[in-house]
Amino acid sequence: MSPTTIGGHPFTVVGAVHPVESGWLVVAAKMRGGAFVPDPPRVFTDLARAVEGRPRFDTVGLNAAIGDVASAKKGNRACDLACRDLIGVDPKVARKQAIEATLRPLMKRRRQEVTGTIASRHQRTVFEYLPELSLFQVTGGAVSDLRSDEGLSVAFEALSALPGVDRILEAELDGVTKEELIRATLGLFTARRVIARLAVRLPEDPVAVDGFRVELLR
Numbered sequence: 001m002s003p004t005t006i007g008g009h010p011f012t013v014v015g016a017v018h019p020v021e022s023g024w025l026v027v028a029a030k031m032r033g034g035a036f037v038p039d040p041p042r043v044f045t046d047l048a049r050a051v052e053g054r055p056r057f058d059t060v061g062l063n064a065a066i067g068d069v070a071s072a073k074k075g076n077r078a079c080d081l082a083c084r085d086l087i088g089v090d091p092k093v094a095r096k097q098a099i100e101a102t103l104r105p106l107m108k109r110r111r112q113e114v115t116g117t118i119a120s121r122h123q124r125t126v127f128e129y130l131p132e133l134s135l136f137q138v139t140g141g142a143v144s145d146l147r148s149d150e151g152l153s154v155a156f157e158a159l160s161a162l163p164g165v166d167r168i169l170e171a172e173l174d175g176v177t178k179e180e181l182i183r184a185t186l187g188l189f190t191a192r193r194v195i196a197r198l199a200v201r202l203p204e205d206p207v208a209v210d211g212f213r214v215e216l217l218r
Contacts, residue, residue, distance in 0.1 A: 014195050016061040016129065016187025017050045019110040022175045024050035027168050027184045028057070031195065038164045038188070041171050041181060047110075047117045051126055059194045061129035061187035064114045065091070067212030079128075079216040082202040087143050089132045091216065098131075098147065098183070120211035127194060127217045131155075133202070134186035137193070137218045146179060155182045159189060190217055 015028035023045040029038040044050040051060055065072035072080070075092030084090050099107045118126060135151075136143055138158045144151035159165055159182065168185050169178075193199040199217045206215035 011055070012058045012195055013053060013055050014059050014188065014191035015053060015057050016063070016184050016191055017047070018063045018131075018180060018184035018187065019107060020176055020180050021106060024110075025173075025176055025180055025184050026050050026053070027181075027188045028053065028060075029164075029188060029192070031192070036163050036192065038162075038167045041168050041173060041176070041184065043173060043176065047113045051118075051122065057125055059125050059127065059191050061191045061194075061217070062114070062118070062126055063095070063129060063131060063183060063187055064111060065095075066114070066118055066123070066126070066128040067120075067214040068209040069115055071209075071214075077214050078203045078207060079214055083130060083133055083216055086202065087133060087136045089130070089143065091130050091133075094130065094132050098179075123213055127191075127199075128215065129187045129190045129218070130216055131183040131186040133216060133218045134190045137200075138186065138189050146183060152179060152182055155186060159185050162189065162192075193218075 011030040011032050013028060013030055015026060018025045023043050024047055025041060025043050027041045029036055068077050071077045075090050080091050131146055135155050142154060144154045146152060146155060156169060165185060169181055171181060190199060194217060202216040206213045
């Protein structure tokens with residue numbers, strides 16, 4: 001996909017989408033040359049608007065299972081097993097634990113929205129990420145619990161190396177927690193790696209199920 005043109009100048013637009021109580025938290029940044037310019041975070045009520053982006057994303061990470069829904073419910077997709085082998089974290093369990101018990105029925109609807117919205121064609125731009133896996137990459141090998149103050153501090157410090165990222169991490173949005181902003185920004189870090197062709201696939205040779213590549217990127 002060719003870069004978006006804004007004001008006569010070509011930009012590449014990267015982003016990440018994370019489920020929250022009121023919908024979908026979207027963080028994005030424009031890239032041109034060595035410049036990395038994050039936008040203020042936003043929340044969309046529906047996933048289709050979140051992943052389409054304005055301007056349109058060149059690549060965007062989604063913190064939700066994409067492809068092989070039946071296996072994803074059991075946590076035994078090849079990418080889930082590879083993630084457990086690498087960092088000792090089960091994506092299914094990690095995503096469930098990240099949600100307060102009172103919000104879990106709402107998150108079930110979010111997962112259903114992913115199934116109803118994301119088609120295999122979306123994988124030209126949309127990829128699946130896991131915050132814990134992105135954190136492992138950005139810290140050079142640290143595995144931290146993002147539900148803890150210590151884990152959030154580790155992630156915040158590591159992400160602060162990205163220019164302008166404080167515009168996201170220090171934002172105040174109704175119904176959005178600091179932890180959710182960090183989880184979304186970790187996806188933005190991975191999106192930047194994807195566009196730079198530095199991202200690593202889990203597993204290395206993903207299988208296709210119902211037309212979807214079943215993989216995690218870090």
